[in-house]
Amino acid sequence: xxxxxxxxxGLAFLAPPxxxxxxxxxxxxxxxxxxxxxxxxxHRAPVAVVQVWYRVGSAYEHDGLTGVSHALEHMMFKDxxxxxxxxxxxxxxxxxxxxxxxTSTDYTAYFQQWAADNVEESFRLEAERMxxxxxxxxxxxxxxxxxxxxxxxxxxxxxQALASEATQAVAFQTGPYRQPIIGWEADIEQMTxxxxxxxxxxxxxxxxxxxxxxxxxxxxxxxxxxxxxxxPLPAREIVPPKARPEVPQHGTKRVTYxxxxxxxxxxxxxxxxxxxxxAVRDEAVEEWEIYAxxxxxxxxxxxxxxxxxxxxxxxxxxxxxxxxxxxxxxMLPTLFYFNAVPRDGVALADLEQAxxxxxxxxxxxxxxxxxxxxxxxxxxxxxxxxxxxxxHQAIIIGSLESVGLDWRLRDEYVDKIRAVxxxxxxxxxxxxxxxxxxxxxxxxxxxxS
Amino acid sequence: MSRxxxxxxxxxxxCGLAGNATAMPEIEHWTTANGARVYFVAAPEIPxxxxxxxxxxxxxxxxxxxxxxxxxxxxxxxxxxERDADAFSSALGATxxxxxxxxLRDMAYVGVRTLAEPRYAxxxxxxxxxxxxxxxxxxxxxxxxKGRALVALRHREQSxxxxxxxxxxxxxxxxxxxASPPDGTxxxxxxxxxxxxxxxxxxxxxxxNAVIAIVGDLDRAxxxxxxxxxSVGLAAGERAAALPAPAATSAHELRVEYxxxxxHVRVGLPGMRRGDPDxxxxxxxxxxxxxxxxxxxxxxxxxNKRGLSYSASSYFVPMAAEGPFxxxxxxxxxxxxxxxxxxxxxxxxxxxxxxxxxxLEAAKQNLIGGFPLRIDSNDKIVEYIAMIGxxxxxxxxxxxxxxxxxxxxxxxxxxxxxxxVPLDGLVTVIVGRAEADEG
Numbered sequence: 033x034x035x036x037x038x039x040x041x042g043l044a045f046l047a048p049p050x051x052x053x054x055x056x057x058x059x060x061x062x063x064x065x066x067x068x069x070x071x072x073x074x075h076r077a078p079v080a081v082v083q084v085w086y087r088v089g090s091a092y093e094h095d096g097l098t099g100v101s102h103a104l105e106h107m108m109f110k111d112x113x114x115x116x117x118x119x120x121x122x123x124x125x126x127x128x129x130x131x132x133x134x135t136s137t138d139y140t141a142y143f144q145q146w147a148a149d150n151v152e153e154s155f156r157l158e159a160e161r162m163x164x165x166x167x168x169x170x171x172x173x174x175x176x177x178x179x180x181x182x183x184x185x186x187x188x189x190x191x192q193a194l195a196s197e198a199t200q201a202v203a204f205q206t207g208p209y210r211q212p213i214i215g216w217e218a219d220i221e222q223m224t225x226x227x228x229x230x231x232x233x234x235x236x237x238x239x240x241x242x243x244x245x246x247x248x249x250x251x252x253x254x255x256x257x258x259x260x261x262x263x264p265l266p267a268r269e270i271v272p273p274k275a276r277p278e279v280p281q282h283g284t285k286r287v288t289y290x291x292x293x294x295x296x297x298x299x300x301x302x303x304x305x306x307x308x309x310x311a312v313r314d315e316a317v318e319e320w321e322i323y324a325x326x327x328x329x330x331x332x333x334x335x336x337x338x339x340x341x342x343x344x345x346x347x348x349x350x351x352x353x354x355x356x357x358x359x360x361x362x363m364l365p366t367l368f369y370f371n372a373v374p375r376d377g378v379a380l381a382d383l384e385q386a387x388x389x390x391x392x393x394x395x396x397x398x399x400x401x402x403x404x405x406x407x408x409x410x411x412x413x414x415x416x417x418x419x420x421x422x423x424h425q426a427i428i429i430g431s432l433e434s435v436g437l438d439w440r441l442r443d444e445y446v447d448k449i450r451a452v453x454x455x456x457x458x459x460x461x462x463x464x465x466x467x468x469x470x471x472x473x474x475x476x477x478x479x480x481s
Numbered sequence: 482m483s484r485x486x487x488x489x490x491x492x493x494x495x496c497g498l499a500g501n502a503t504a505m506p507e508i509e510h511w512t513t514a515n516g517a518r519v520y521f522v523a524a525p526e527i528p529x530x531x532x533x534x535x536x537x538x539x540x541x542x543x544x545x546x547x548x549x550x551x552x553x554x555x556x557x558x559x560x561x562x563e564r565d566a567d568a569f570s571s572a573l574g575a576t577x578x579x580x581x582x583x584x585l586r587d588m589a590y591v592g593v594r595t596l597a598e599p600r601y602a603x604x605x606x607x608x609x610x611x612x613x614x615x616x617x618x619x620x621x622x623x624x625x626x627k628g629r630a631l632v633a634l635r636h637r638e639q640s641x642x643x644x645x646x647x648x649x650x651x652x653x654x655x656x657x658x659x660a661s662p663p664d665g666t667x668x669x670x671x672x673x674x675x676x677x678x679x680x681x682x683x684x685x686x687x688x689x690n691a692v693i694a695i696v697g698d699l700d701r702a703x704x705x706x707x708x709x710x711x712s713v714g715l716a717a718g719e720r721a722a723a724l725p726a727p728a729a730t731s732a733h734e735l736r737v738e739y740x741x742x743x744x745h746v747r748v749g750l751p752g753m754r755r756g757d758p759d760x761x762x763x764x765x766x767x768x769x770x771x772x773x774x775x776x777x778x779x780x781x782x783x784x785n786k787r788g789l790s791y792s793a794s795s796y797f798v799p800m801a802a803e804g805p806f807x808x809x810x811x812x813x814x815x816x817x818x819x820x821x822x823x824x825x826x827x828x829x830x831x832x833x834x835x836x837x838x839x840x841l842e843a844a845k846q847n848l849i850g851g852f853p854l855r856i857d858s859n860d861k862i863v864e865y866i867a868m869i870g871x872x873x874x875x876x877x878x879x880x881x882x883x884x885x886x887x888x889x890x891x892x893x894x895x896x897x898x899x900x901x902v903p904l905d906g907l908v909t910v911i912v913g914r915a916e917a918d919e920g
Contacts, residue, residue, distance in 0.1 A: 076524075076858075121775040125773055125776045125847045126847065128854070131774075174785070174787065176788075178791055180813075181789070184742045185791050294639055335579075336566075337570035337571045337574035341570070342570070346566055346567060353632070373632055373636075409574075409576070416527060416529055417529060420860055422858075
């Protein structure tokens, strides 16, 4: 399906080349310079969301330069060759738009939401900052201080965030997921405008981006507008970062994070698990394993009837709150995490043992037919519910494409989940939930000395 | 995958609305046999239904027992009718529906999003009806949710932002019911018992105190049947009494010492209510001052020009009685004096002189041009019609909006801010370290 689509994309002025599914009406195009464009029609309201996704994030960064992708995201709202600082945002706001951006380990994305007749303005503005960004020393000096304030707000004054950051840094020894997305404080403090200019030159180009439009639009017209505004931009040579595979782990890793600001103890457990992009890259991982892990996550924490709530929040009343899960579409093998706050008087060690007990139960016996039925019903329902948000639809498409997956995976998702057997859930529990994949962190409240 | 991606969804924040040539949702309104007010919009494009029941049962009704409204609301999903908490959650899970609940200062709500197909929707709606009308309040569940509430309270104590919020409400509202923290206090939550919850439910979870909002793939007849089903188990009861107006504040500054790196600053006072005669001048004016996300005056002065804070904004929270007006920022302790000075100077200038023409124009353009975004999903529509019903706003509220925004002049804004946001009434709350060089 995909190869046919790409072949047709060059002459797609006439008709949408790839009517991939009738529910979503999604269409894919590729410009000559390598820019991917995916358009999904949604005619419920006269609005559209436009997102530009760049395949760069904190997992592309190296020591000493952590946080540079995120800092660049901030600078993308400053000057370009033809737009003064703040003009981009003033134009968007004056037309009733909302805009923002987000950076993750695997990608950086920018978006505008506004009336659908503003799609061309989005393209004009995004094409300008894709190619003509100007990073002045003066604007950088102010903005890097904003980034530091953001880090203080989200992480440094938040004990649970600090404990999670430490967990990630210990769980991954050589792999880039050990680095925080926002960057280490010292790296942010020492960052220069030149660092950001180089990062922009290295990663921002049409052939390293995906343009996603969801809304009340005509795909052929959107394609024509994309050619008009992004077509003239030259492709950049993109040199992928050197691979930094995670070294094998031997034995459980443990972190104690003592904080005089924490009032509640907090438990973080993370097991290393594979992800869909790894299965696609054929790294000795079967695709079904990822879907089985997803069903396992739902078995433990899909809703209030799932095992962690039923057995540990109610039942034994050990936890005030637990959540569990993993990002199946992370670019690199990731952590299947458990975050839990104990009830008063419950030791973190006892809560840890209870969670391990729930995992053992899944190793010993597969989930029941009733549990699987509940999960499959919820997955079907959730895919219907998700259609209510254009923003969400665009994020699914953009994030899949940005980690090297095909957006059509979304449409196969329900069938793949439906195909998971109880024995497969048991099998992945046994294979991945092992001491050699585990990192355990205790956030311990401590009296101020 | 879908669930994982959901975590990343950027929450849309809505606190006012505008209108233009966009097709308006056609709101139908009626009252159930026992007095619940119903608001319905047909949205046949996606085969699902949202049903939300809203009661005037928020923390403003706690009446000396802080935390009671929230505890009651949280217990609605912990067992109802013949089903205990385990049976209730299993039955709900089997339908694929998602139940949501929440308790604010004015309102408490429970809602469900379900597939429209009756084999899923019917049992899901039975559970919603049971949750609001026949909660069990099992003793074990009461103890468990109380325990969770105490943990949640301590979580707020390790967040300077939460401390600033709670302190700010207490400072500007004094004896008014809005001063009472929705999460309660350790002492007040500990003292709550099952009898308190039962009495609160009996008084406030009643049909005449309820608004039912329904949006989705169904016709009016089915919506009417659902509304009856949701309300029939409720006693008719009475609407909650009107809340008093808060007293005027006098300017003062309160510092709460807390060992955070940043100081969290809030400046404000009791602002405006829903249906307020100054609603539009204050809304439009604030949009220029600190509401228009990346381009407002506060964002420009504090963040863009000086890099002093990640967030710099202001907002009104229109409520049944005058909800707060607040301008806020967070900054490293060493920069606190400078940031506070800029915030005060900017606020003072705005209140004295009104909005610069360009900022007023930008605010109006954004509110008017952005109107379609405010009603572009079932989720947002159900929230709006519940709000319209809850606050007795006119059914053509949405249609009026653009016109009202467009009519606001700079003088209207200056006049409204001078009367409603007087400098000598502004309360300042700062949470942070006493000295910059400590810790």
